[in-house]
Amino acid sequence: MKYKFVLLIFMTIWGIMIARLYHLSIKSNYYYEELAQENIERKQFIKPVRGEITDRHGNLLAMNQMGFSVSILPHLKRKPEKLENIVDKIVDTFPDLNKTVMMKVYNKYDSPYNHEYIKVVDFIHYADMMGAYPSLSLHPEIKIEAETKRYYPYGQYSAHIVGYTGKSNKKENDRDAVVKEIGKIGKSGLESQYNSVLQGELGYLVSKVTATNKAIEELEKVPPKDNKNIKLNIDINLQKMIHDRFGDDAGVAIVMRTNGDILAAVSYPSYDPNLFVGGISHKDWQALQENVDKPFTNKIIHGAYPPGSTIKMGMALAFGQSKEGILESDEYCSGYITLGKSNHKFRCWSHWGHGKVDLKKAIRESCDVYFYNKSLKVGINAIANNLREFGLGVKTGIDLPQEYAGVIPDKDWKQKRYKQPWYMGETVIASIGQGYDLVTPLQVARYTALLATGNLVTPKLAQVIDGNAVEKESKPITVQNRYLQTIREGMYEVCNTRKGTAYSTLSNLPIVVAGKTGTSQVTSIPQSTVKRLKEEELEYYHRSHAWITTYAPYKDPQYVVIVLVEHGGHGGSSAGPIAADIYKWLYNKGYFNKSMMDEF
Incomplete structure (x- = not known):
């Protein structure tokens, strides 16, 4: 009887050790492999271009203006003087920008866990950026990306029909993954009614990156589905x-x-x-x-x-x-x-x-x-x-x-x-x-x-x-x-x-x-x-x-x-x-x- 009891204890201990060994060597391997994969691969979404709205004769009622956004390298809060110099450079180039607002936005989104550039200027018109681009692009802390902005050529004439777009809120972001990524949504009129059509579908780019998040190889690219246009009966x-x-x-x-x-x-x-x-x-x-x-x-x-x-x-x-x-x-x-x-x-x-x-x-x-x-x-x-x-x-x-x-x-x-x-x-x-x-x-x-x-x-x-x-x-x-x-x-x-x-x-x-x-x-x-x-x-x-x-x-x-x-x-x-x-x-x-x- 004593022998059987000792044998039971022995088998129980070995069972626990084998289970633990399985967890560490087999099961955990999948987890760490996945984690490692995330550390060497980066998936970036590609925003679709919002569809246009035209009248029955093809006149544009809602279109996209071409321009640029401006972002700043993260983790510069530890170097406040450098951060301020960068922001001053941008404001000197575009005097209409508000330095206080830009600093507030940067400080809000900068954290040790964020390795993405922080967007501090949503939109600068194409013509305004062209002369400034060569100078700004020399600064590795500044990132300039192509951006679009909604524009309504007929303004008040079509406002109650076409509506308008605006920045999405948390509730809207939680409801729609595309809206969350784009950050904009139709707020009224046809822009709201057909938002899911007009906004298109996200594309993405998977890249191999270094420990500092620098892309070194493109692994997969799927283009977005965009330019989903709407033609109206309106004259x-x-x-x-x-x-x-x-x-x-x-x-x-x-x-x-x-x-x-x-x-x-x-x-x-x-x-x-x-x-x-x-x-x-x-x-x-x-x-x-x-x-x-x-x-x-x-x-x-x-x-x-x-x-x-x-x-x-x-x-x-x-x-x-x-x-x-x-x-x-x-x-x-x-x-x-x-x-x-x-x-x-x-x-x-x-x-x-x-x-x-x-x-x-x-x-x-x-x-x-x-x-x-x-x-x-x-x-x-x-x-x-x-x-x-x-x-x-x-x-x-x-x-x-x-x-x-x-x-x-x-x-x-x-x-x-x-x-x-x-x-x-x-x-x-x-x-x-x-x-x-x-x-x-x-x-x-x-x-x-x-x-x-x-x-x-x-x-x-x-x-x-x-x-x-x-x-x-x-x-x-x-x-x-x-x-x-x-x-x-x-x-x-x-x-x-x-x-x-x-x-x-x-x-x-x-x-x-x-x-x-x-x-x-x-x-x-x-x-x-x-x-x-x-x-x-x-x-x-x-x-x-x-x-x-x-x-x-x-x-x-x-x-x-x-x-x-x-x-x-x-x-x-x-x-x-x-x-x-x-x-x-x-x-x-x-x-x-x-x-x-x-x-x-």
């Missing part, structure tokens, strides 16, 4: 014309083919995206934030406005979808309605009323009472469900980030939002695009294309991405065609008959346009006001927003043009002239071909 010359046309007014204009291709999308006023590329100054950022017309806000997809009377065509379709035969009967407009025993008057815009009103007249002359009465017969829930089907109060799906949905309210929405019941009077004001109703200009453009064609399209800015054509997206919406045709005829009469609200501005064009004006109030009108002040008599920021939404040609719809002038008063007089100029420009530039013209 930048149309974009410029519309932008300049707004003048002193603020607002939005969108030109879209009825298949969803966006030719122009202007949010005015705008800003210069080049300010953000290298980091915007506090002064410039404050100026943007304090501007009451909000130039930094992309009103195309982030502007939420009451749609006013532009909603009336969709409202009429919602009535027809919800209650059989409801649009067959006329309404009588005496200038207002009341509800129950209440003395509160829900007024029509016409103080005298419109008399007997059918569907076509309700669209042509924008009679409010017609929609008040019909809405009460249908109810808000049925109305809201249909309007969302028509593209209002829901995201359009455009290829831009962080699009707003807006609001088309119903009973559940109000209960969730305000913990209050829905009232009949709220149905009445919702029927003319007021109250809680909020839509984006792009939603109105998309919904207008539906009215023109019967199809709900997905708006697209990009036409070709890295050589691949962008697929069109469209779905037919089932509506009663007899009502839709009557609505189209009403929209035709808005622009082409003397009682139409846009007749004065859109009747004398080389193509036939159909449309609808709208006025969306930004302040309520007291019941005690018997006679309203004219819009031009109100203080500017109390004036209503002015809408016009249109399509053309009337018989063969190809284009949608919508214009919103903030605090413009009346759609026909404020937004109408801008829409007219857009159609004239499109006609003069050949966007309406002869086959379209032969019909008129």
Whole structure:
């Protein structure tokens, strides 16, 4: 028994020794071999060149400027005088550089474990570096490398579409290895939406190095996948014309083919995206934030406005979808309605009323009472469900980030939002695009294309991405065609008959346009006001927003043009002239071909 016990101890000790020997001689060998490999091989990533963005004609909207970065040899903190001399040499060569900032950056990244040169200047233009390069390159402590910087040739004209790039933060670096290596990322617009395409894919170079990290042999090189370009549907010359046309007014204009291709999308006023590329100054950022017309806000997809009377065509379709035969009967407009025993008057815009009103007249002359009465017969829930089907109060799906949905309210929405019941009077004001109703200009453009064609399209800015054509997206919406045709005829009469609200501005064009004006109030009108002040008599920021939404040609719809002038008063007089100029420009530039013209 004692013998067996001694033998067990002996075998246990030998087992431990054999296991330890295996670990030291075999298993650890792999580890140390790997470690040694890292000490003699260096893998450096090769940054891809960011893809360019062009308009439909090849005009560059986002490009890369060629230049250079400047880096300094690490481990010079132990030689402060030498470090300072090197930095002084760089600052003497380029006086606009900030010595304090350069020293701060160097000290932050210098450590005994870092053997890489430390970048202290991100970008110096090619022309500026050419004269200085021979002198600076004589210093082994200074490393000059080719670098690119994003540049937007059209600046403010394309800012809300193209967006801009900026330095990536820790969260963005952790999410994307390419972003971490490049240090830049698309922050807004298409630069953000298609960042993963535009930035390309990293290449790398594996080199054999000495103990001091000096490369002595190239072992493997894989080039980056870059220059992944994007071509847009945008016509930048149309974009410029519309932008300049707004003048002193603020607002939005969108030109879209009825298949969803966006030719122009202007949010005015705008800003210069080049300010953000290298980091915007506090002064410039404050100026943007304090501007009451909000130039930094992309009103195309982030502007939420009451749609006013532009909603009336969709409202009429919602009535027809919800209650059989409801649009067959006329309404009588005496200038207002009341509800129950209440003395509160829900007024029509016409103080005298419109008399007997059918569907076509309700669209042509924008009679409010017609929609008040019909809405009460249908109810808000049925109305809201249909309007969302028509593209209002829901995201359009455009290829831009962080699009707003807006609001088309119903009973559940109000209960969730305000913990209050829905009232009949709220149905009445919702029927003319007021109250809680909020839509984006792009939603109105998309919904207008539906009215023109019967199809709900997905708006697209990009036409070709890295050589691949962008697929069109469209779905037919089932509506009663007899009502839709009557609505189209009403929209035709808005622009082409003397009682139409846009007749004065859109009747004398080389193509036939159909449309609808709208006025969306930004302040309520007291019941005690018997006679309203004219819009031009109100203080500017109390004036209503002015809408016009249109399509053309009337018989063969190809284009949608919508214009919103903030605090413009009346759609026909404020937004109408801008829409007219857009159609004239499109006609003069050949966007309406002869086959379209032969019909008129």
